[in-house]
Amino acid sequence: MSNGPAVEAIDLVKQFGTNRAVDGVSFVVPEGTVLGLLGPNGAGKTTTVRMLTTLSVPTSGTGRVAGYDVLKEPAAVRRSMGLTGQSATIDELLTGRENIRLIGRLYGLPTKYLHKLSDELLERFLLTDAADRIAKTYSGGMRRRLDLAVSLVASPPVLFLDEPTTGLDPRSRADLWEVLRGLVKDGTTLLLTTQYLEEADHLADEIVVIDKGKVIAAGTPTQLKDEAGRASVVVTVSAVTDLPRAAELLRQHAPEVHVEEVSRRLTAPASGLADMTRIAGVFAGSGIDIDDLGLKRPSLDDVFLHLTGHRAEQEDTTETPTEQEAVR
Numbered sequence: 100m101s102n103g104p105a106v107e108a109i110d111l112v113k114q115f116g117t118n119r120a121v122d123g124v125s126f127v128v129p130e131g132t133v134l135g136l137l138g139p140n141g142a143g144k145t146t147t148v149r150m151l152t153t154l155s156v157p158t159s160g161t162g163r164v165a166g167y168d169v170l171k172e173p174a175a176v177r178r179s180m181g182l183t184g185q186s187a188t189i190d191e192l193l194t195g196r197e198n199i200r201l202i203g204r205l206y207g208l209p210t211k212y213l214h215k216l217s218d219e220l221l222e223r224f225l226l227t228d229a230a231d232r233i234a235k236t237y238s239g240g241m242r243r244r245l246d247l248a249v250s251l252v253a254s255p256p257v258l259f260l261d262e263p264t265t266g267l268d269p270r271s272r273a274d275l276w277e278v279l280r281g282l283v284k285d286g287t288t289l290l291l292t293t294q295y296l297e298e299a300d301h302l303a304d305e306i307v308v309i310d311k312g313k314v315i316a317a318g319t320p321t322q323l324k325d326e327a328g329r330a331s332v333v334v335t336v337s338a339v340t341d342l343p344r345a346a347e348l349l350r351q352h353a354p355e356v357h358v359e360e361v362s363r364r365l366t367a368p369a370s371g372l373a374d375m376t377r378i379a380g381v382f383a384g385s386g387i388d389i390d391d392l393g394l395k396r397p398s399l400d401d402v403f404l405h406l407t408g409h410r411a412e413q414e415d416t417t418e419t420p421t422e423q424e425a426v427r
């Protein structure tokens with residue numbers, strides 16, 4: 100790989116008829132880092148990834164992967180990257196092991212090396228036990244992992260993942276995050292698209308938020324959250340009967356207090372840990388029992404709402420089978 104960034108989007112535009120699906124998107128992904136491309140349904144995430152992976156020709160603008168231009172050097176771009184799309188591309192009638200070996204043979208990898216590599220990939224993706232079952236019997240999470248394993252057969256330095264965990268249950272999602280962190284530790288650069296704020300928060304070094312084809316914000320998860328507003332301190336009292344007294348006490352130390360009876364929770368703005376510690380001290384000497392006290396920073400969901408006026412996570416309309424459907 101050359102010295103420059105692993106991926107660059109340079110003023111990418113894609114027009115479908117009258118619909119400008121991607122409208123001047125630019126960003127840079129430094130080598131060995133994770134960029135999260137975050138946006139709701141129809142924001143232009145897949146279209147951006149398709150242009151960067153040579154599957155779709157930009158209306159204008161261009162991109163570079165591992166230093167190669169997607170328009171002028173598409174073959175070199177394809178050799179430098181792996182792609183896992185929104186729907187799995189594995190062969191259902193082959194076993195996990197056969198799926199990996201098939202792709203390896205297409206790449207012309209020597210048999211002995213390929214056998215060793217397929218064992219390693221199966222292990223890394225927690226598929227060793229299922230390696231010799233046909234993929235049709237795999238759950239949604241296993242399919243996603245196999246799909247990812249297949250895209251790594253050629254050991255590409257740059258990996259594009261289009262909504263890698265959509266449709267997975269929380270456990271499978273956490274497993275996949277773990278695997279992805281391992282890849283990054285070994286030096287792979289990741290560009291992943293997601294509708295899940297939590298996912299971008301967990302995995303990404305940098306987040307680019309897109310909405311209606313345009314970049315509306317970019318920065319580290321913390322930067323984005325800081326922009327969205329202030330933190331608050333949240334106190335949960337043990338007994339609901341203590342709520343009024345707790346609220347009164349808190350009002351003496353905070354400009355405004357929000358009380359929620361159902362959850363026995365009091366919320367007040369706080370600028371940081373010092374404020375929280377001060378409030379903890381106030382409660383410590385009050386005789387009011389508290390279950391929990393903590394600092395809550397704005398979530399990425401708050402960020403999205405702040406930026407766009409609407410929530411990011413919308414109803415999932417993708418075709419991906421859920422874990423439950425897939426095991427049937």
Ligand SMILES: Nc1ncnc2c1ncn2[C@@H]1O[C@H](COP(=O)(O)OP(=O)(O)OP(=O)(O)O)[C@@H](O)[C@H]1O
Nearest residue numbers: 115118120138139140141142143144145146147294
């Ligand atoms: N081949 C195509 N022909 C015409 N319009 C398209 C095509 N592909 C995408 N679009 C349109 O471009 C816009 C962006 O779609 P895209 O698939 O990139 O969004 P996305 O962010 O990946 O959404 P999702 O989260 O649902 O996958 C949408 O309005 C979509 O209808």
Ligand SMILES: [Mg+2]
Nearest residue numbers: 144145146185
């Ligand atoms: Mg998409």
